[in-house]
Amino acid sequence: MRVEAGVTEEELAREFDQHRAVLVGAAYRVVGSVTDAEDVVQETWLRWAGVDHEEVRDTRAYLIRITTRLALNRLRQQKARREEYVGPWLPEPINSDDDPAVAVELADSVSMAMLVVLETLSPLERATFVLREVFDLPYDEIADTLGRSEAAVRQLAHRARGHVHARQPRHQVDKERHNELTMRFMAAAGSGDFDQVVSLLAPDAVLISDGGGKKKAALRPIHGPDKIARWMFAVIAENPNFQIRIAPLNGENAFIAYYDDAPDTVAFLESDDGLITGLYLIRNPDKLTTVPALHELDS
Numbered sequence: 001m002r003v004e005a006g007v008t009e010e011e012l013a014r015e016f017d018q019h020r021a022v023l024v025g026a027a028y029r030v031v032g033s034v035t036d037a038e039d040v041v042q043e044t045w046l047r048w049a050g051v052d053h054e055e056v057r058d059t060r061a062y063l064i065r066i067t068t069r070l071a072l073n074r075l076r077q078q079k080a081r082r083e084e085y086v087g088p089w090l091p092e093p094i095n096s097d098d099d100p101a102v103a104v105e106l107a108d109s110v111s112m113a114m115l116v117v118l119e120t121l122s123p124l125e126r127a128t129f130v131l132r133e134v135f136d137l138p139y140d141e142i143a144d145t146l147g148r149s150e151a152a153v154r155q156l157a158h159r160a161r162g163h164v165h166a167r168q169p170r171h172q173v174d175k176e177r178h179n180e181l182t183m184r185f186m187a188a189a190g191s192g193d194f195d196q197v198v199s200l201l202a203p204d205a206v207l208i209s210d211g212g213g214k215k216k217a218a219l220r221p222i223h224g225p226d227k228i229a230r231w232m233f234a235v236i237a238e239n240p241n242f243q244i245r246i247a248p249l250n251g252e253n254a255f256i257a258y259y260d261d262a263p264d265t266v267a268f269l270e271s272d273d274g275l276i277t278g279l280y281l282i283r284n285p286d287k288l289t290t291v292p293a294l295h296e297l298d299s
Helices: 009-017 019-032 034-048 059-077 079-083 099-105 112-121 123-134 139-146 150-167 175-191 195-198 223-238 294-298
Strands: 199-211 242-247 253-261 260-272 274-280
Touching: 009 034, 019 059, 019 123, 034 059, 059 079, 059 123, 059 139, 112 260, 112 274, 123 139, 123 150, 123 223, 123 242, 139 150, 150 199, 175 223, 175 242, 175 253, 175 260, 175 274, 195 199, 199 223, 242 274, 242 294
Parallel strands: 199 274
Antiparallel strands: 242 253, 253 260, 260 274
16 A cells, blocks of 8 residues: 555545545445445545545545445446346345444435435446435536546436436425334234235335345235235234334334344335335345344344
């Protein structure tokens, strides 16, 4: 590792750490994986330690650009792995409570519903959306980061923005009401109240479950309140000893089903106009490594 004369590695690390939460947030929005995001940020640090810092005018913007470029490369590398994945692929939950700085950075901006929408964008659209809509970088800097013309980047931003806005709820979702709805749904599911679960689901509700071939999950999205409730209660019936808790993940309240001390399922709710429109269930154990154990929540 090259360190410039007069600048210690400790000083470089201290400056880098001031931006680390932002960089984790940038990488996570692009790759949708906590592990990959942390690997990307570590690679960014290695790049940062080797550049001529006198030529860097805006450290934060510079690091965000490096991180996003590296995350884009990582996302492209994931393509083959995603194509071989069993069933739907959902982003990995992130436990922002582990790091208060990361929690502030990610609050209200990396909900599971938003990440699911970002998954439908092309890699370039996704990176452009993050750089422009989240971090408000100028188009010329985004173009330089992605190796595209400014006109092409403006078009990418326009397509991405239109796609994201088209998938957002029609009404502004009140966080308190969303939390209340989550609690009611959790109580109904936990008590086995089939009719109550159905009543909380919108007519066009959809459930997407990610088991990665390692846990029971639907290979395709499930549509409609009755079918969703039947599938959920079938899973619960196979695991009658589930204990359900609510915990903050991805800047929102998720409910977690535990088997013994380990998280078995993490569920995120998407709501609109007082009803649940989307349910995202992550069951692949490889994606639950940052979710707190039951004893950590109950202690």
